[in-house]
Amino acid sequence: MAKITIDxxxxxxxxxxxxxxxxxxxxxxxxxxxxxxKLSVAGNCRMCLVEIEKMPKLAIACATQVADGMVVKTMSxxxxxxxxxxxxxxxxxxxLDCPIxxxxxxxxxxxxxxxxxxxxxxxxxxxxxxxxxVELGPNVMLDVERCIMCSRCIRFSDEIAKQPVLTxxxxxxxxxxxTFPGTVLDNKYSMNVIELCPVGAxxxxxxxxxxxxxxxxxxxxxxxxxxxxxxxxxxxRNNEVLRLTPRLNExxxxxxxxxxxxxxxFKFVNSQERLNNSLIRKEGTLVETGWDEAIAKVVSELRVxxxxxxxxxxxxxxTNEDNFVFQKLxxxxxxxxxxxxxxxxxxxxxxxxxxxxxxxPNSSGALQVGVKPADGGLDLKGIIKGIGEGSIKAxxxxxxxxxxIPEIASVLPTLQLLIVHSSVKNHTTELADIVLSCSAYAEKxxxxxxxxxxxxxxxxxxxxxxxxRALDGFAxxxxxxxxxxxxxxxxxxKKDARPSWRILGAIAGAMGAKVKYTTAEDVFKEMTxxxxxxxxxxxxxxxxxGTMIKTSETVSxxxxxx
Amino acid sequence: xxxxxxxxxxxxxxxxxxxxxxxxxxxxKALRKALGMKPEEVTDxxxxxxxxxxxxxxxxxxxxxxxxxxxxxxxxxxxxxxxESEPGTFKDRQIFELNxxxxxxxxxxxxxxxxITTAYLYIRGxxxxxxxxxxxxxxxxYAKGYVGEKILGSEFTTNVVIHxxxxxxxxxxxxxxxxxxxxxxGYPRVKPPFPAQNGLWGCPTTINNVETISxxxxxxxxxxxxxxxxxxxxxxxxxxxxxxxxxxKPGVYEMPTGVPLLEIIxxxxxxxxxxxxxxxxxxxxxxxxxxxxxxxxGAKMDADSMKAAGSSVGTAGMIVMDEDTDLIKxxxxxxxxxxxxxxxxCTPCREGTGWLWKVLKRFENNDARREDIxxxxxxxxxxxxxxxCALGDAAAWPVQSMIRRFRDEFEKxxxxxxxxxLADASA
Ligand SMILES: Cc1cc2nc3c(=O)[nH]c(=O)nc-3n(C[C@H](O)[C@H](O)[C@H](O)COP(=O)(O)O)c2cc1C
Ligand code: SF4
Ligand code: SF4
Numbered sequence: 001m002a003k004i005t006i007d008x009x010x011x012x013x014x015x016x017x018x019x020x021x022x023x024x025x026x027x028x029x030x031x032x033x034x035x036x037x038k039l040s041v042a043g044n045c046r047m048c049l050v051e052i053e054k055m056p057k058l059a060i061a062c063a064t065q066v067a068d069g070m071v072v073k074t075m076s077x078x079x080x081x082x083x084x085x086x087x088x089x090x091x092x093x094x095x096l097d098c099p100i101x102x103x104x105x106x107x108x109x110x111x112x113x114x115x116x117x118x119x120x121x122x123x124x125x126x127x128x129x130x131x132x133x134v135e136l137g138p139n140v141m142l143d144v145e146r147c148i149m150c151s152r153c154i155r156f157s158d159e160i161a162k163q164p165v166l167t168x169x170x171x172x173x174x175x176x177x178x179t180f181p182g183t184v185l186d187n188k189y190s191m192n193v194i195e196l197c198p199v200g201a202x203x204x205x206x207x208x209x210x211x212x213x214x215x216x217x218x219x220x221x222x223x224x225x226x227x228x229x230x231x232x233x234x235x236x237r238n239n240e241v242l243r244l245t246p247r248l249n250e251x252x253x254x255x256x257x258x259x260x261x262x263x264x265x266f267k268f269v270n271s272q273e274r275l276n277n278s279l280i281r282k283e284g285t286l287v288e289t290g291w292d293e294a295i296a297k298v299v300s301e302l303r304v305x306x307x308x309x310x311x312x313x314x315x316x317x318x319t320n321e322d323n324f325v326f327q328k329l330x331x332x333x334x335x336x337x338x339x340x341x342x343x344x345x346x347x348x349x350x351x352x353x354x355x356x357x358x359x360x361p362n363s364s365g366a367l368q369v370g371v372k373p374a375d376g377g378l379d380l381k382g383i384i385k386g387i388g389e390g391s392i393k394a395x396x397x398x399x400x401x402x403x404x405i406p407e408i409a410s411v412l413p414t415l416q417l418l419i420v421h422s423s424v425k426n427h428t429t430e431l432a433d434i435v436l437s438c439s440a441y442a443e444k445x446x447x448x449x450x451x452x453x454x455x456x457x458x459x460x461x462x463x464x465x466x467x468x469r470a471l472d473g474f475a476x477x478x479x480x481x482x483x484x485x486x487x488x489x490x491x492x493x494k495k496d497a498r499p500s501w502r503i504l505g506a507i508a509g510a511m512g513a514k515v516k517y518t519t520a521e522d523v524f525k526e527m528t529x530x531x532x533x534x535x536x537x538x539x540x541x542x543x544x545x546g547t548m549i550k551t552s553e554t555v556s557x558x559x560x561x562x
Numbered sequence: 563x564x565x566x567x568x569x570x571x572x573x574x575x576x577x578x579x580x581x582x583x584x585x586x587x588x589x590x591k592a593l594r595k596a597l598g599m600k601p602e603e604v605t606d607x608x609x610x611x612x613x614x615x616x617x618x619x620x621x622x623x624x625x626x627x628x629x630x631x632x633x634x635x636x637x638x639x640x641x642x643x644x645x646e647s648e649p650g651t652f653k654d655r656q657i658f659e660l661n662x663x664x665x666x667x668x669x670x671x672x673x674x675x676x677x678i679t680t681a682y683l684y685i686r687g688x689x690x691x692x693x694x695x696x697x698x699x700x701x702x703x704y705a706k707g708y709v710g711e712k713i714l715g716s717e718f719t720t721n722v723v724i725h726x727x728x729x730x731x732x733x734x735x736x737x738x739x740x741x742x743x744x745x746x747x748g749y750p751r752v753k754p755p756f757p758a759q760n761g762l763w764g765c766p767t768t769i770n771n772v773e774t775i776s777x778x779x780x781x782x783x784x785x786x787x788x789x790x791x792x793x794x795x796x797x798x799x800x801x802x803x804x805x806x807x808x809x810x811k812p813g814v815y816e817m818p819t820g821v822p823l824l825e826i827i828x829x830x831x832x833x834x835x836x837x838x839x840x841x842x843x844x845x846x847x848x849x850x851x852x853x854x855x856x857x858x859x860g861a862k863m864d865a866d867s868m869k870a871a872g873s874s875v876g877t878a879g880m881i882v883m884d885e886d887t888d889l890i891k892x893x894x895x896x897x898x899x900x901x902x903x904x905x906x907x908c909t910p911c912r913e914g915t916g917w918l919w920k921v922l923k924r925f926e927n928n929d930a931r932r933e934d935i936x937x938x939x940x941x942x943x944x945x946x947x948x949x950x951c952a953l954g955d956a957a958a959w960p961v962q963s964m965i966r967r968f969r970d971e972f973e974k975x976x977x978x979x980x981x982x983x984l985a986d987a988s989a
Pocket of ligand 1: 614615616617618619620621623643644645646647648731732733734735736737769770771772774775951952953956
């Protein structure tokens with residue numbers, strides 16, 4: 001350990017650290033633009049200049065290794081003046097188009113301007129002009145004028161995404177970030193440069209100009225795109241999800257997420273294809289009914305069949321809580337042994353950074369909470385076969401568009417009863433007799449268990465009819481807090497959807513069972529009592545970074561269906 | 563003059579650039595001698611000679627060589643810096659043209675001393691003619707076995723590769739030069755690590771100026787004792803001084819270090835046209851601090867003396883300006899150079915060099931205010947010392963020294979302030 005002094009206080013630190021790292025570990029932020037914990041050191045922005053005793057000049061904290069006895073000053077007059085100088089330099093040619101810049105509100109340059117700048121400009125000359133709209137790739141747009149040439153995006157592409165296509169050309173103030181001739185920034189992780197970019201130079205072509213950041217709330221959640229379960233934030237304005245951004249979790253996804261997860265997992269939440277309340281097929285068409293009527297109908301219809309004629313398909317997209325109540329209802333109340341779920345593997349579509357071949361967030365969780373055939377029951381193959389042969393007559397499907405898979409779709413029409421939980425209209429709801437509209441992952445509390453056995457929480461970011469942002473403890477934006485119903489964002493559209501565990505609990509109740517879950521955590525509590533691996537856990541303990549549990553089983557990929 | 567002056571680097575011998583003439587005049591004798599010594603002895607000789615780098619910083623050459631690790635599994639490299647792009651500097655070119663084999667001989671000796679098997683000779687891209695001359699000399703030296711396999715029948719092998727620059731001043735900065743050789747963008751590297759630990763391709767590397775390396779055969783031939791008695795004791799040896807500007811005979815002159823600047827101007831360069839007074843002298847390339855004519859008395863061309871005078875030796879490229887010179891125009895042009903050449907990597911230099919130039923441009927156009935003088939000084943101060951490489955300093959020093967020493971020139975260009983109308987109420 002090395003003893004160092006920062007701003008008059010002594011600390012014992014790892015001698016391998018740089019000054020900026022050592023300070024950060026002690027909770028002292030040395031301002032910086034180009035330095036990033038996950039990338040190589042560039043030392044170009046000069047914002048982290050600090051005074052180090054016995055050094056003739058100010059030194060950059062990012063590239064200076066600590067040494068025993070080192071005395072660092074991060075707040076001396078000299079340091080403050082140097083920071084003000086760097087800020088002034090960065091701003092002279094900056095377009096200052098904050099009013100129309102997506103980054104405003106989460107911009108390092110803007111934040112530091114308040115914190116470390118003098119608040120006025122001495123620059124009266126003409127600014128350098130550069131291209132404002134450059135398509136770097138399918139997902140990322142570049143405004144060269146806003147670029148402060150920190151090279152973070154270049155280093156990310158080289159070092160993390162391993163697609164070295166970005167570079168600077170030209171010299172001095174005329175430096176331009178660009179792609180090498182004949183290349184585009186189109187790797188699977190390309191959008192991470194958007195958050196890495198400390199300014200608004202790199203923006204998301206999907207999110208661009210959609211919202212000021214302070215108009216959105218940010219809710220901690222987990223990506224449902226694959227079994228990695230990257231930690232992310234769901235950004236919502238007016239009850240609409242506008243973007244997902246990665247959230248740091250060293251144990252899962254570091255600071256990154258993949259473009260596919262970021263772009264393809266939230267649009268259905270806002271979609272026009274969303275279902276409302278519950279629907280019952282009457283004379284060939286699905287008709288909206290009340291929850292009570294639909295639940296009564298589920299109960300009465302299920303009673304028509306023998307236990308052995310009923311099968312249940314859980315969902316690797318559903319939460320542990322949903323799957324737990326589902327299997328409990330099916331096995332203990334309905335009494336069927338035929339229960340399984342559909343894996344969604346895309347063999348080969350994986351890498352050693354984040355992306356997993358299992359395209360669901362919760363297959364290990366589904367298994368662990370009991371979505372698997374009871375002794376003597378049918379597994380997925382058996383269920384499909386049974387439906388085809390007519391021995392399975394009723395099927396209850398939890399939140400998975402199983403009819404999108406041709407070999408399943410072909411047998412479904414022979415069923416006499418198909419009950420489906422879904423958030424959106426899809427192939428399966430088209431065939432269903434009863435559809436119960438369940439909350440999407442962005443609308444409910446719950447947990448997923450990722451491929452490694454990490455249990456992680458999701459939280460509601462989008463309000464439904466039965467939830468209220470303020471009363472149900474949602475993350476709030478400025479608009480949520482201060483808008484009135486007369487304001488533009490004051491009248492959100494809310495879907496009448498319920499979490500599957502709640503719907504299933506109501507069905508169980510209607511079938512005479514004693515189930516009293518009022519919150520997802522009530523379900524989770526029962527899981528901790530009944531499933532050894534969950535013993536001792538609570539939502540509080542899982543927190544925002546998740547907890548590892550022991551997983552005894554892994555998902556077999558023997559049934560390969562996408 | 564020449565009777566007191568022995569010339570070593572550019573002796574007046576016809577066709578010395580030709581290998582046979584060079585050989586006939588004692589060429590490659592030093593190499594033969596060095597190969598008979600232990601490598602450490604060669605380094606020691608250079609160290610004791612007190613040779614200091616001619617690339618601008620006057621860094622002790624022998625000391626630099628000792629930074630190279632002895633025990634290493636990695637290859638080691640020498641980069642001979644002939645990028646020569648600092649305005650006012652044109653002395654390495656004379657070596658390429660007049661005594662190329664001296665440079666090659668020095669290069670091979672340096673390699674031997676440091677256990678280096680590949681040397682890169684990095685030559686400014688605009689020097690097309692001189693690159694071709696060096697290529698010819700190198701081919702001849704290879705053919706005669708002075709470079710290449712088992713040199714002069716010894717066990718020592720080293721190769722020399724000529725690398726052409728591509729037109730960027732910044733590639734003369736040693737770490738940028740290495741990036742340039744590697745085929746990377748000419749961006750200086752953050753130091754530490756220093757080149758001796760982590761240089762070209764991550765291997766131990768020494769970078770020396772062309773003229774520095776050309777001194778090495780002289781040291782070996784004459785012995786450190788004799789060499790170190792040439793010129794100023796703490797900064798000895800012959801030095802090539804390039805004189806340009808308002809002098810009767812501009813050119814490159816070889817002399818011992820420590821010759822008074824006034825002697826260089828009046829004796830070597832034969833005075834100022836029209837016998838005009840000297841207004842200012844930039845002593846060592848455009849980045850060195852400008853001296854007023856009245857500061858020249860007693861100032862000599864060696865590190866200590868130039869420091870005492872308030873400037874530095876730099877590359878010994880003197881720019882002499884007579885009493886009629888428009889110094890605002892001069893400093894505006896110098897600033898434009900650094901603005902144009904800043905690599906753009908680090909914030910203060912990238913942004914500050916352009917700012918300096920733009921404000922100076924207003925002085926040049928008589929469109930500046932009095933406060934702009936302090937603004938210039940402040941911008942220069944904010945660049946100085948806060949950048950990755952010394953280009954930032956090189957841009958700041960001329961402006962700082964010009965304001966300090968010629969403030970009146972700036973004041974003369976201030977626009978006579980009219981009362982400023984805050985709102986036009988005449989309509
Ligand atoms: C911007 C910049 C440009 C430079 N250009 C040259 C050059 O053209 N030639 C040179 O020898 N040194 C140049 N230098 C100095 C080199 O970095 C280095 O110090 C020198 O080559 C070392 O050689 P020496 O020790 O023999 O003097 C430059 C330095 C800077 C900061
Ligand atoms: S685009 Fe952004 S991340 Fe890339 S160099 Fe410019 S400021 Fe840095
Ligand atoms: S000081 Fe100037 S030339 Fe040197 S690295 Fe910084 S921007 Fe480039």
